[in-house]
Amino acid sequence: MPAKFDQELDCSGLACPMPILKTKKAVDALQTGQVLKMVATDPGSLPDIQAWTAKTGHELLEHEKDGNKFIFYIKRK
């Protein structure tokens, strides 16, 4: 079941490292506790988002795959 989210960011088709760079900008613009839904098509985005959230302290609430799309729900710290 998709988590509730406050903003959505579509990074479909973007090449490394753009999904991470755009996600950072979008998450930084949220209020603490708000959730970003980010969609990417780059398979490397899963380990990248995991690494990025571990490093920055934002929380990866859940992630799922829908066809060729990787969907992430990230909560701003």
Place this chain on the structure above:
Amino acid sequence: MSENNGKIILMCTHGPEDPERATIPFVIATAAQASDIPVLIGFQVNGVMLARKGCAEHVFAAGFPPLKELIDIYIESGGELFVCGPCVQSRKINSEEEFIEGAKVVNAATFAKEISEAANVLVY
């Protein structure tokens, strides 16, 4: 004894003749900036050519954004570019006139200090 300030240094020793080796340092560097990891890029050997205005505009590596776009993001995010002085002079480059904003010409002692204090250094 190094202070280990957690910074990573990416040394770029290839220029426009090797698009992947010229681009990947900036891919890693911008991802590091987005991850709150301190980072520095150094240009040596033919990598110094990338500091020239108009050079990065011609560099494209498959699977990555254009190099110019990555360099712009890196500099706008506060990234520093240290360029090897002797490599610049031996190529008869007039750095003051020809270099992009943000590129700083430094010599060996500066590189030695930064390397000794960094957590990790990677050479491309």
